[in-house]
Amino acid sequence: xxxxxxxxxxxxxxxxxxxxxxxxxxxxxxxxxxxxxxxxxxxxxxxxxxxxxxxxxxxxxxxxxxxxxxxxxxxxxxxxxxxxxxxxxxxxxxxxxxxxxxxxxxxxxxxxxxxxxxxxxxxxxxxxxxxxxxxxxxxxxxxxxxxxxxxxxxxxxxxxxxxxxxx
Amino acid sequence: xxxxxxxxxxxxxxxxxxxxxxxxxxxxxxxxxxxxxxxxxxxxxxxxxxxxxxxxxxxxxxxxxxxxxxxxxxxxxxxxxxxxxxxxxxxxxxxxxxxxxxxxxxxxxxxxxxxxxxxxxxxxxxxxxxxxxxxxxxxxxxxxxxxxxxxxxxxxxxxxxxxxxxxxxxxxxxxxxxxxxxxxxxxxxxxxxxxxxxxxxxxxxxxxxxxxxxxxxxxxxxxxxxxxxxxxxxxxxxxxxxxxxxxxxxxxxxxxxxxxxxxx
Ligand SMILES: Cc1cc2nc3c(=O)[nH]c(=O)nc-3n(C[C@H](O)[C@H](O)[C@H](O)COP(=O)(O)OP(=O)(O)OC[C@H]3O[C@@H](n4cnc5c(N)ncnc54)[C@H](O)[C@@H]3O)c2cc1C
Ligand code: FES
Ligand code: FES
Numbered sequence: 001x002x003x004x005x006x007x008x009x010x011x012x013x014x015x016x017x018x019x020x021x022x023x024x025x026x027x028x029x030x031x032x033x034x035x036x037x038x039x040x041x042x043x044x045x046x047x048x049x050x051x052x053x054x055x056x057x058x059x060x061x062x063x064x065x066x067x068x069x070x071x072x073x074x075x076x077x078x079x080x081x082x083x084x085x086x087x088x089x090x091x092x093x094x095x096x097x098x099x100x101x102x103x104x105x106x107x108x109x110x111x112x113x114x115x116x117x118x119x120x121x122x123x124x125x126x127x128x129x130x131x132x133x134x135x136x137x138x139x140x141x142x143x144x145x146x147x148x149x150x151x152x153x154x155x156x157x158x159x160x161x162x163x164x165x166x167x
Numbered sequence: 168x169x170x171x172x173x174x175x176x177x178x179x180x181x182x183x184x185x186x187x188x189x190x191x192x193x194x195x196x197x198x199x200x201x202x203x204x205x206x207x208x209x210x211x212x213x214x215x216x217x218x219x220x221x222x223x224x225x226x227x228x229x230x231x232x233x234x235x236x237x238x239x240x241x242x243x244x245x246x247x248x249x250x251x252x253x254x255x256x257x258x259x260x261x262x263x264x265x266x267x268x269x270x271x272x273x274x275x276x277x278x279x280x281x282x283x284x285x286x287x288x289x290x291x292x293x294x295x296x297x298x299x300x301x302x303x304x305x306x307x308x309x310x311x312x313x314x315x316x317x318x319x320x321x322x323x324x325x326x327x328x329x330x331x332x333x334x335x336x337x338x339x340x341x342x343x344x345x346x347x348x349x350x351x352x353x354x355x356x357x358x359x360x361x362x363x364x365x366x367x368x369x370x371x372x373x374x375x376x377x378x379x380x381x382x383x384x385x386x387x388x389x390x391x392x393x394x395x396x397x398x399x400x401x402x403x404x405x406x407x408x409x410x411x412x413x414x415x416x417x418x419x420x421x422x423x424x425x426x427x428x429x430x431x
Binding site: 002018020022041049055058062110113114130133134 | 168169170171172173175195198199202203205206207215217219243266267268269270272273348349
């Protein structure tokens with residue numbers, strides 16, 4: 001049986017897998033990191049987005065064996081040890097950017113990659129285009145876009161604290 | 168998904184040997200087309216041969232008047248590579264519209280060329296730019312590479328190693344995206360290059376094709392108005408729930424006009 005050694009949220013794991021095991025199955029079923037979701041079987045919904053070497057990727061469309069030696073980051077690894085949320089998570093809460101929450105882990109992971117790739121700032125259109133691969137059935141996206149814009153200001157150092165949502 | 172044996176060779180020769188040993192073996196690059204197909208059990212490969220560890224398939228370089236792009240180059244790298252942005256900005260812009268960020272972070276040029284999806288973006292660009300597809304054993308001009316729906320001139324064990332794009336004087340691209348899948352309903356790539364004016368069309372037919380009447384019109388007069396008068400015949404174009412052949416035919420003209428405007 002093939003074996004894969006990879007780092008997930010800073011911790012190294014060696015796991016027995018099958019050739020066909022997907023990264024998302026390794027995360028959810030072997031490592032019990034169930035924050036990464038599966039919402040489709042057509043690689044379109046983005047509920048499974050994680051970071052691989054810092055880039056956002058769909059964990060449902062990568063074989064576990066392709067992740068030998070890779071650095072993976074999932075939603076579980078974002079908050080600080082004392083429970084302080086990542087600015088993107090905090091912004092999603094503040095701006096009511098989720099309803100059922102199913103798409104949220106993937107949205108947050110995609111959004112963080114998007115902000116990192118645009119260190120000088122993001123327009124609303126760039127945020128909307130950047131979410132092309134993430135589908136949300138609940139929110140209508142507006143609050144997600146607002147949350148990402150607010151988190152970007154904190155992540156890019158333009159503000160020290162998250163701008164509060166309008167009452 | 169059916170199970171398979173996974174191999175990760177580090178040379179082209181070893182990869183070809185594995186593929187030649189078993190007709191059921193399949194290469195994988197970005198996996199953005201192969202894995203969705205395997206999940207639906209459309210395929211039952213014996214081996215999956217991962218090309219991602221082969222250094223010879225990597226890299227972007229300038230060779231004379233050509234930009235040579237390694238097969239493993241990801242869509243995101245093509246969209247952001249300084250040499251490609253400088254030499255063929257329309258190709259970089261086109262790559263930035265493929266799928267979504269996560270697809271562009273994994274999907275590769277070689278995988279897209281080998282797959283030849285009727286709605287894929289690169290085939291129209293390869294035809295219009297007069298590209299040459301370089302494989303482990305020969306060089307194939309784009310005009311002789313795309314043979315039909317999901318069909319290319321590649322042998323079952325033959326690998327795309329790079330694609331060489333002559334740097335054009337001007338090039339532009341425009342597409343109408345399907346609002347749900349975001350794949351091209353019809354896209355047109357126009358280029359004025361070393362081999363004259365060439366127009367490549369994707370999404371409209373079962374396979375990307377050149378639009379020769381538009382090429383003639385643009386050779387006589389490079390302007391959006393010149394193609395606006397050229398009508399595409401709907402015969403043999405795709406007709407499905409997303410649009411009729413007549414609709415796609417009219418999109419060919421509209422997208423060609425926009426592509427020439429994009430080229431400037
Ligand atoms: C949600 C979604 C949206 C997409 N939208 C678009 C879009 O708008 N436009 C577009 O053009 N594409 C789109 N794609 C497809 C995407 O661009 C794929 O990346 C591409 O078609 C295949 O590249 P790959 O590297 O992922 O190939 P893989 O999936 O790894 O392989 C595809 C096929 O090519 C073969 N192959 C791979 N590499 C080689 C090689 N070097 N030599 C010979 N054979 C090889 C494999 O055996 C397989 O049969 C989309 C995909 C998804 C999942
Ligand atoms: S589960 Fe839908 S894209 Fe991965
Ligand atoms: S919050 Fe329910 S799918 Fe997005």
